Amino acid sequence: MARTIAEIQNEILDEKGKQPSLNGLTESKTSIWRLWVNIVATAIWIHEKIVEKNALISRPHTLNWYRDQALNFHYGLPLTPESSNNMSLVWKDGSYQFDTTNLNDDEIEKSKIIKYCAVSEIDLETILTPNKEPKEIFSDYFHNKVGVVFIKVATEKDDKISRVDVSNELFAFKEYIAKIKDAGNLVYITSDDGDILKLNLNVYVDPLTIKINPKDIEYYQLKSLSRSLSAEETAKLAAYGEDYETDAVNGSLILKPEEFPVEDAVKNHLKNIEFNGAFVKTYLVDAIQKAEGIKIPILKQVQTSAAKNPNSSEDSGLSDVSNIEYFIPNAGYFDLDNLVIDINYIPYTFYRDNQ
Amino acid sequence: METIKPQENQNIFDISLQEYGSIEKVFDLLEDNDKFDLTEDISVYKELKVGREAFKKDIVEYYNSRNLKPATSISEEEQYLLDNFSGIDYMIIEDDFIIY
Numbered sequence: 489m490a491r492t493i494a495e496i497q498n499e500i501l502d503e504k505g506k507q508p509s510l511n512g513l514t515e516s517k518t519s520i521w522r523l524w525v526n527i528v529a530t531a532i533w534i535h536e537k538i539v540e541k542n543a544l545i546s547r548p549h550t551l552n553w554y555r556d557q558a559l560n561f562h563y564g565l566p567l568t569p570e571s572s573n574n575m576s577l578v579w580k581d582g583s584y585q586f587d588t589t590n591l592n593d594d595e596i597e598k599s600k601i602i603k604y605c606a607v608s609e610i611d612l613e614t615i616l617t618p619n620k621e622p623k624e625i626f627s628d629y630f631h632n633k634v635g636v637v638f639i640k641v642a643t644e645k646d647d648k649i650s651r652v653d654v655s656n657e658l659f660a661f662k663e664y665i666a667k668i669k670d671a672g673n674l675v676y677i678t679s680d681d682g683d684i685l686k687l688n689l690n691v692y693v694d695p696l697t698i699k700i701n702p703k704d705i706e707y708y709q710l711k712s713l714s715r716s717l718s719a720e721e722t723a724k725l726a727a728y729g730e731d732y733e734t735d736a737v738n739g740s741l742i743l744k745p746e747e748f749p750v751e752d753a754v755k756n757h758l759k760n761i762e763f764n765g766a767f768v769k770t771y772l773v774d775a776i777q778k779a780e781g782i783k784i785p786i787l788k789q790v791q792t793s794a795a796k797n798p799n800s801s802e803d804s805g806l807s808d809v810s811n812i813e814y815f816i817p818n819a820g821y822f823d824l825d826n827l828v829i830d831i832n833y834i835p836y837t838f839y840r841d842n843q
Numbered sequence: 844m845e846t847i848k849p850q851e852n853q854n855i856f857d858i859s860l861q862e863y864g865s866i867e868k869v870f871d872l873l874e875d876n877d878k879f880d881l882t883e884d885i886s887v888y889k890e891l892k893v894g895r896e897a898f899k900k901d902i903v904e905y906y907n908s909r910n911l912k913p914a915t916s917i918s919e920e921e922q923y924l925l926d927n928f929s930g931i932d933y934m935i936i937e938d939d940f941i942i943y
Contacts, residue, residue, distance in 0.1 A: 493867055530866070534881070537870050541879075 490536035496529040549670050551607045551637070558607070558641060561664055562586040562599040563657055577667060584668045601657055604642040604649060606764030606820055609635045612674070636674040639665070640764055640820040643679075649763075649821050652679040681795035682823030685758070685767075686806055688789035688830045689776070691739075691750050695835040697781030698749065699742050701735035705835060708734075712832040714788070739833050741780065749779035750831055755824060764820040767792075769813055783836040794818040844875065846890040852914035855885055860913050861906050864899030871895055884916070 504510050504525070513521055547553050578587045591599075612634040641661065643652050652658045662677050669675050690712040693700070700708075710717070710725045717725065741747045757775035761767060769787055776785040791806040792815070809815055849858055855878075859869040873879065875892045885891065897903045906913070917925070934940035 493865075533867070538881075541870065 490533065490540045493526075493529050493533045496532050497525055500525050500529060551609065554637060554639065554665075554669075554675075555605050555607045557668055558602050558605040558639060558661075558665070560586075560600065561602050561661055562596065563601045563660055564599060577664065601643050601652065602641050602661065603644045604640075604763035604820065606640045608638050608764075610638045610676075612636050634674075636676050637669075639675060639677045641677065641679045642763065642820060648824075649682065651681050651819065654679070678819075680819035682819050682821045682826075683795060683817035684793050684806065684826050684828075685817075685822045686789075686791040686828040686830070687754065687772075687787065688791075689750065690786040690788055690832045690834060691776070691782060692784040692786075692834050692836040693739070693750075694781040694783055695837070697742060698833070699737050699740050699745070700833045700835055701738055704734045704738055704833075707732065708832040708834055712788075712834055739831060749781055750776055750785070751829055753779040753782075754829055755827070758822050758824060758827070761821070764816060766814040766816050767822070792817070795823060844892045844894040846892055848890055849885050849887055850912045850914055851887055852916050852918050853885065853887075853912065854916040855881065855883075857913040857915055858885070858891060858893070860902070861911075862893045862903065863895065863897045864902030864906075868895065868898050 504513075513519065516522075577584050579585075641652055641658075642649050643657075644650065652661065658677070658679055665675055665677060706724070707728050710721055713721070737745060739748045739750055741749060753776045754772065757772055758767075767790075769790065773785050773787055776782055787810075789808065789810045790812075792809050793806045795818075847858070847862070853861075855872060856866045856869055859866050859872050862868075863872075869881070872891070872893065873881070875895070905911075
């Protein structure tokens with residue numbers, strides 16, 4: 489915070505008081521030397537204000553700065569198929585800015601296509617070996633001391649989080665970052681479809697609140713067992729066949745048949761994980777626990793994989809991550825449309841067993 | 844925020860003095876008008892946004908009650924006179940006024 493003119497002036501006057509050789513000066517309030525003190529103080533004040541303002545608008549290029557810049561990316565309408573971005577980047581006031589003249593606020597807001605962005609600094613090795621299994625990360629340790637600025641972005645389409653269109657938008661965005669970044673920095677930008685997630689749950693539910701078709705109960709119970717089944721049980725389960733269809737109403741609320749508390753809780757939880765936030769098993773269980781009529785939710789199996797690359801024909805297989813307490817989805821988010829939740833509903837009837 | 848039109852020969856400091864009673868508001872004034880440059884001339888045709896709280900109310904009152912408008916920027920004639928250092932008044936005998 490810059491000092492006021494009066495403060496600077498007082499400091500000069502204090503300093504003047506310490507100099508005995510200046511005692512001879514007149515004490516008049518309108519003396520010429522007081523006027524000079526005022527002029528010098530004003531000059532120093534203006535200098536301080538300018539320095540302050542410069543410090544305010546010049547920002548160090550931290551990870552947060554990269555994030556702000558990414559979110560501030562404007563994508564214009566292509567004039568011709570060849571031009572990827574017709575909104576020109578102009579050098580103004582010491583930084584690159586988008587030329588938004590002739591655009592109203594709505595149009596400017598609409599041209600900001602990057603809605604989600606996560607920036608981190610990762611080891612170069614991580615990029616060189618892309619198809620790694622997800623694993624728990626404790627801290628970013630730079631193995632070879634070569635850090636890369638890693639930017640994950642996503643946009644919103646039809647109110648759903650989605651990847652940035654690769655051919656035009658992502659290309660323009662990469663050009664933009666290349667222009668504004670610090671010289672010599674390595675910046676790696678990705679935007680992928682949401683990760684595939686497959687959950688396998690055993691849920692003990694209150695049979696008074698949640699509907700379960702009685703014919704499915706034994707099937708669910710057999711499937712939920714984690715111990716190795718006896719010969720008799722195996723035969724029973726096999727009798728149901730591979731493509732046994734459970735009743736579609738299973739898991740819905742008795743009073744509101746259109747609501748499925750467990751599935752809704754899972755979807756809601758996944759939706760509310762912040763972009764590039766970790767999927768934490770315990771948090772998911774906590775979220776399901778809070779749903780109506782749920783007694784004991786048990787997360788049996790978690791499988792995940794990065795979304796299939798549209799250019800590659802092969803499907804990257806699901807990898808079992810049940811033993812990992814938390815992991816960060818590759819794309820930064822999960823594809824909720826392709827979410828598979830396999831739930832075994834078991835009525836919570838322990839109070840009877842104890843009798 | 845209200846707007847005012849500057850008078851002839853007023854600069855941004857004069858406006859700050861006239862509206863807020865001190866030049867210490869000059870940076871706020873710049874900010875309100877999306878300007879960055881202190882030394883840029885202001886135009887009599889372009890309105891300036893003002894309307895923050897005065898820094899020194901008594902001085903604003905003084906200017907208002909006497910209908911004074913400070914205008915301290917250099918006029919074109921003054922600039923012309925400053926730029927052309929020539930003629931009898933500006934020459935010094937035996938320095939740049941030498942008779943051979």
